[in-house]
Amino acid sequence: MSDEYYMKKALQEAKEALKIGEVPIGAVIVCNDSIIAKAHNMTQHLTDVTAHAEMQAITAASDLLGGKYLSECTLYVTIEPCVMCAGALGWTHIKRIVYGAKDPKKGYHIFAPKVLHPKTECIGGIMEKECSQILTAFFKKKR
């Protein structure tokens, strides 16, 4: 399946977050062309800054695989990971990271551009418009 296919799945997760009033960010982790974990932001409901979509997807994927390393996996996430999530992804040695919208304020590339494992490939801009729009609309409504 294509990157767009899996990003759509991550976007579906973002929509689940939106339904319950969370900042709409979603993620899926893919291994051998199968989705092995999906998650959305839950920081408000869990009262926990660590409950980003990526963090929960990492925990779920590692649990399923029975190993801490995700070196055969790809993470799809609707926005560029923050420093915390990129730090966690660095520990996992994940193979690929594919994100949708760029995050010019909190994205890891600003604060910690070298935090990923040297073998990790990271690309952004997949379905950028859709991933960005859902966030922009959410914050506009909040104001």
Next chain:
Amino acid sequence: MSDEYYMKKALQEAKEALKIGEVPIGAVIVCNDSIIAKAHNMTQHLTDVTAHAEMQAITAASDLLGGKYLSECTLYVTIEPCVMCAGALGWTHIKRIVYGAKDPKKGYHIFAPKVLHPKTECIGGIMEKECSQILTAFFKKKR
């Protein structure tokens, strides 16, 4: 109570990790001169890179306080936080971070020196020798 007092508590947590074969790192979170959370590294037992002592302490403290922000709290941790943990601490707006040993390989100051909230005070070197020794002994035994 002094920083040394609370660092001893964090070190006790590190010893709990050691007992079960985890990398011996411990943390406590203090609010109004009371320990509101304590945790130790559990990455092996939980098969999860996100299960660092600091991350678990943040989750527990936020749960207890009923809020995501720890702006009145101090985190004591036996080693300098990694990028993931520093990123999480950045989101919490924590008041102070006090760490024991420096981490010249994976410490956040190398990869993400500006990730903490601008108001967060961070000091290192409290009980540095003890915090460092427990880790050195652990890795020596592993080899």
